[in-house]
């Protein structure tokens with residue numbers, strides 16, 4: 001357990017990167033995990049090429065795992081294109097999070113990534129990964 | 142409170158009946174503080190089901206052979222025990238369902254579809270579990286009836302001051318409320334609501350899923366028309382629950398599930414329905430589960446529900462006192478004398494998932510979430526709470542461990 005709340009997780013949880021709202025964002029989406037009622041919104045601003053993520057922010061409420069993983073995600077995706085993010089395997093984020101997660105906590109850790117992919121899908125038509133079909137508890141609005 | 146002749150319950154001794162406590166979780170003894178979601182099982186109940194399967198199992202109300210008769214007798218004996226437990230006037234008014242949820246859906250569909258329409262009102266409370274909220278919200282929408290909610294005050298108690306205003310808005314046809322709230326432990330004034338509901342000409346549907354395990358339930362004293370509960374929350378198996386309903390109403394209602402066993406006569410042109418309770422028990426029943434339900438009731442009767450309630454009230458008072466010492470904690474719900482053994486709280490801004498996860502590493506099981514009460518969570522302005530809930534096997538030492546665990550949570554995440 002003490003692994004679960006290791007230093008890097010606590011650091012991102014207590015000092016989340018990219019926490020906030022982008023008014024008039026180029027892309028945004030909101031998601032909720034119906035198991036616990038946690039909500040996260042993600043806002044994306046593209047660079048002048050219209051493809052590369054220039055700025056990304058998130059708001060909402062959640063547990064340490066979901067807040068920390070979304071915070072890490074914010075750092076990972078700046079400078080990537082919408083297509084690259086759409087193709088980003090969840091394992092890459094989970095590796096960054098770096099702690100063993102039970103299926104229920106996996107949903108917490110992947111909430112932000114799912115919402116980001118939905119936002120890009122809406123704005124740019126990038127594909128949604130098939131695995132969201134499997135995460136049926138994750139209800140994306 | 143009427144003084145009871147029974148001795149106080151000895152939780153430490155009763156724990157020996159529950160094999161689940163023979164194990165360690167993460168190397169620590171299990172402190173199971175989530176009985177409101179489902180209760181652990183005593184050996185007596187498990188043995189009764191096992192013996193039934195080994196010696197008397199067959200389908201019920203079917204065969205002419207000895208084994209089927211034996212199974213039927215045990216199944217019907219269980220029905221009698223469950224009916225008597227809630228002081229039902231007759232076991233024929235006691236229908237076995239899959240759980241409280243199915244019992245409530247049965248009433249919403251079989252009564253609601255034929256009796257609700259535009260101009261009518263369905264009234265629930267802000268304290269309802271989704272299982273007594275969603276079916277009514279849906280049925281109101283489907284029939285064109287209005288849907289209203291009785292709100293709670295800051296202590297999590299129902300505000301009955303709203304009733305006249307609600308009655309002025311339409312013809313109140315259904316009053317659906319719980320006897321004990323699973324989220325806050327509030328014991329609700331069902332008798333008053335039933336009286337008001339009947340003045341309006343409404344049916345009164347009581348969700349007793351959280352009450353039946355912990356608080357004496359008497360359908361005649363409550364004055365309700367329907368009452369639903371689940372075996373799994375009262376030391377019985379999962380997969381079986383009960384609906385008690387007033388005979389005249391059940392007889393006038395259309396069936397809910399259709400198929401085998403619930404019929405009187407099937408012809409190409411028409412089918413007629415069986416007698417109560419069979420009319421509402423289509424298909425093969427949860428047979429061994431019903432027998433287990435009966436055994437659970439015998440187990441609870443042996444201890445006495447009054448003794449269980451007193452034990453839980455003491456634990457709730459102790460928990461509120463000990464938890465109240467923790468800096469930054471927010472406790473929800475009414476004072477201990479008006480609540481069951483349920484304590485909901487939040488630890489500052491720390492998310493309940495994180496609290497529950499760290500407590501788990503200490504062998505302590507509590508619930509973190511919205512408790513299937515999202516309307517209430519909205520009122521409290523939170524997404525989720527932590528909830529510790531107690532039963533006849535809960536000991537004060539487990540509350541001490543909970544408090545120590547919460548200090549650890551604060552150390553890690555505070």
Ligand SMILES: Cc1ncc(COP(=O)(O)O)c(C=O)c1O
Nearest residue numbers: 240241242270272323350351371
């Ligand atoms: C007050 C209340 N009503 C209804 C239910 C639903 O019970 P079941 O899932 O057994 O149908 C619960 C269970 O959590 C409850 O606490």
